[in-house]
Each structure stands twice: as structure tokens, then as C-alpha cells.
Amino acid sequence: MTTIKICVLGGTGFVGQSIASRLSQMGHEVHIISRHRERHRRLLVIPTVKLIEGDPHDMGLLRTLFQDVDAVINLVGILNEKGRDGKGFEHAHYELANKVVQACTQTKVKRLLHMSALHADEAGPSHYLRSKGRAEKRVHQVSSHDINVTSFRPSVIFGPGDSFLNRFADLLRRLPFVFPLACPKSRFQPVYVDNVAQVFCDALGSHETYGQTYNLCGPRTYTLQELVEYVAKLTGTKRYVYGLNDWQSWTQAAAVEWSAWLPWVKEKPFSLDNYRSLSVDSVCPDGHKLPLGITADALEDIAPGYLLPKPDPLITLRRHAGRG
Numbered sequence: 597m598t599t600i601k602i603c604v605l606g607g608t609g610f611v612g613q614s615i616a617s618r619l620s621q622m623g624h625e626v627h628i629i630s631r632h633r634e635r636h637r638r639l640l641v642i643p644t645v646k647l648i649e650g651d652p653h654d655m656g657l658l659r660t661l662f663q664d665v666d667a668v669i670n671l672v673g674i675l676n677e678k679g680r681d682g683k684g685f686e687h688a689h690y691e692l693a694n695k696v697v698q699a700c701t702q703t704k705v706k707r708l709l710h711m712s713a714l715h716a717d718e719a720g721p722s723h724y725l726r727s728k729g730r731a732e733k734r735v736h737q738v739s740s741h742d743i744n745v746t747s748f749r750p751s752v753i754f755g756p757g758d759s760f761l762n763r764f765a766d767l768l769r770r771l772p773f774v775f776p777l778a779c780p781k782s783r784f785q786p787v788y789v790d791n792v793a794q795v796f797c798d799a800l801g802s803h804e805t806y807g808q809t810y811n812l813c814g815p816r817t818y819t820l821q822e823l824v825e826y827v828a829k830l831t832g833t834k835r836y837v838y839g840l841n842d843w844q845s846w847t848q849a850a851a852v853e854w855s856a857w858l859p860w861v862k863e864k865p866f867s868l869d870n871y872r873s874l875s876v877d878s879v880c881p882d883g884h885k886l887p888l889g890i891t892a893d894a895l896e897d898i899a900p901g902y903l904l905p906k907p908d909p910l911i912t913l914r915r916h917a918g919r920g
């Protein structure tokens with residue numbers, strides 16, 4: 597594939613950074629739009645990456661930036677909104693996707709990769725899944741000879757810097773003795789962030805992916821309880837993981853949701869919308885195949901590399917010096 601210019605929305609996030617590094621390694625020019633350029637300055641060390649300060653919802657900015665790009669990747673997504681009425685999800689998922697397709701059409705961008713979520717569905721049980729479903733439907737409405745769209749629906753994504761396994765590792769450390777876990781029987785098929793990035797990068801130039809939607813899952817299915825117990829074992833945190841029943845899970849979600857109104861709480865770590873999303877197992881109906889012949893890495897091969905406690909460098913040094 598020849599070198600191309602790609603504009604990435606949401607490129608400063610967990611998945612975006614992986615995709616940007618890989619695109620850069622392939623020699624492509626990557627333009628990332630961020631609302632907080634200064635916070636993500638470290639991305640500038642990646643060769644061929646340019647960080648542009650701006651709000652992706654600004655149509656004028658999108659039209660200007662899309663003017664001479666070969667492809668657009670939209671990764672913008674939120675897991676929780678500030679309010680409770682779904683408007684935040686609608687804004688971040690559907691309204692932005694709509695603006696992206698309009699700007700792509702107006703500037704004649706030929707290729708669009710869109711990040712959705714597994715079981716995104718206009719009739720889904722949560723604002724998250726419904727808004728993701730509407731966004732996915734919208735981008736495929738313009739899929740044609742003029743603009744080739746591909747969308748991706750991952751289960752939960754893991755890897756260094758994830759906010760899934762790392763979050764549980766952190767919560768387990770904070771709560772003494774017993775860890776009360778909501779929705780313990782919810783099932784996931786976690787997929788490695790590097791595999792997701794490879795799928796996106798390989799799909800860019802692959803004609804067979806035009807107009808397609810792909811589920812992205814890892815090789816194994818786990819319940820949430822199994823995953824949290826695995827994280828506890830890996831991190832050496834001895835806690836009893838107590839699986840809450842359905843009404844206890846709802847109560848925990850409601851309590852956390854309402855506590856987010858307190859002025860010192862910055863974000864909701866769990867919400868009633870998350871609780872509703874968890875009523876649908878995040879498992880691929882079509883097994884664990886990734887597209888384009890890519891093999892999915894196993895969680896057990898990757899997670900120890902970033903979850904295992906790192907030895908204190910000072911202690912290691914003392915040991916090497918024979919003083920430990």
C-alpha cells in the first residue's frame with residue numbers, strides 16, 4: 597500500500613494511540629484531532645503524527661482537515677455521559693458520526709473506518725448501545741462507490757493502558773477484604789488492542805472490507821467474575837470477589853450514578869446505563885475469528901506483561917549489588 601494521509605478522530609485515546617503508532621510504522625501521515633492537544637503531547641514522538649487542537653464536532657474544522665486526506669478513522673466514543681437522558685451518548689456517537697459522513701461527502705473522502713461496539717443496536721437496552729447502533733447505521737447509509745465505509749464492533753478491548761483490567765486492578769487494591777462485583781455473570785470475549793489496531797490498518801486498503809461490519813473478539817469467553825478473580829490473582833491482591841445478584845447490582849449502579857452528582861466526583865466509574873449494557877453478553881455470535889486472517893492473542897499471554905507488579909528498581913539495584 598502506498599503512503600497515504602489519514603485523519604483520526606479520537607486518536608488520542610487508548611485504541612487511537614495503538615492505531616496511530618501502527619499507521620506511522622507503515623509510513624502513513626496521521627493527523628489526530630484532539631480537544632486537548634497539550635495533554636497528549638507525548639504522541640508527537642511518534643514519527644509522521646500531527647496533533648491538531650480542535651473539536652471534532654466543528655463542521656468547518658472537519659471540512660478543512662478532510663480537504664486533502666485519503667481516509668478518515670472515527671474512534672470517538674464514551675462509556676458514560678454527564679447527564680442521564682442519553683443526550684451525551686447521542687452527541688458523541690450519532691451526531692458526530694453524522695457530521696463525519698457529511699464532511700467526508702462534501703470533501704470527497706473515499707475511505708471511512710468507523711468504530712462501533714459489539715451488539716450496537718438501535719433497539720438495544722442502553723443509551724450506549726442504541727446511540728452506537730444509530731451511528732453505525734448512519735455511516736453505512738453513505739457507503740457507496742463514492743465513499744467506502746467499514747465499521748468494527750469490538751467486545752471489551754484489553755492491553756497496556758486499558759481502562760478495563762487496569763480499573764479492576766486499581767479498585768481491588770482500594771477495597772479491603774471483599775470486592776462487591778455487580779453483574780458478575782455478564783460474559784465478555786476480550787480482544788487485544790494490538791489486534792484491533794492491526795485490523796483497522798489492514799482494512800484501510802482492503803477492498804473486501806468495503807461496506808462491511810466486523811465483530812472483533814478474542815479467543816476466549818469469560819464471565820466478569822472470572823476476569824476480576826484473574827486480575828486479583830495476577831496482581832497478588834487477596835480479596836473475596838462477591839458477585840452481587842441482579843437487584844444488588846442495580847442498587848450499586850444507582851448509588852454510583854447518583855454519587856457522581858457530588859461536586860468532587862469527576863467521572864462515573866459505573867452507571868445504570870452500564871448496568872443495562874451488561875444485560876447483553878459482549879460475546880461474538882460468530883466465534884472468535886478476526887477478519888483479514890489476523891489471529892487473536894490470548895488474554896493470558898498479554899495481561900501479565902502489564903498487570904504483574906513491577907519490582908521496585910531500587911530494590912533490584914540493591915540485589916544486583918549484593919545488598920538485597
Ligand SMILES: NC(=O)c1ccc[n+]([C@@H]2O[C@H](COP(=O)([O-])OP(=O)(O)OC[C@H]3O[C@@H](n4cnc5c(N)ncnc54)[C@H](OP(=O)(O)O)[C@@H]3O)[C@@H](O)[C@H]2O)c1
Pocket residue numbers: 605606607608609610611612629630631632633636652653671672673674687688711712713714750751752753754760
Ligand atoms: N476500550 C474498549 O474496551 C472498547 C470496547 C468497545 C468499543 N470501543 C470503542 O472504541 C473507541 C475507542 O475507545 P477507547 O477505549 O480508545 O476510548 P478513549 O480512550 O476514551 O478515547 C476516546 C477519545 O475520543 C475523544 N472523545 C471522547 N469524548 C468525546 C466527545 N464527546 N467529543 C469529541 N471527542 C471525544 C477523546 O479525545 P480528546 O480528549 O483528545 O479530544 C478520547 O481520546 C470508542 O468509540 C469506544 O466506544 C472501545
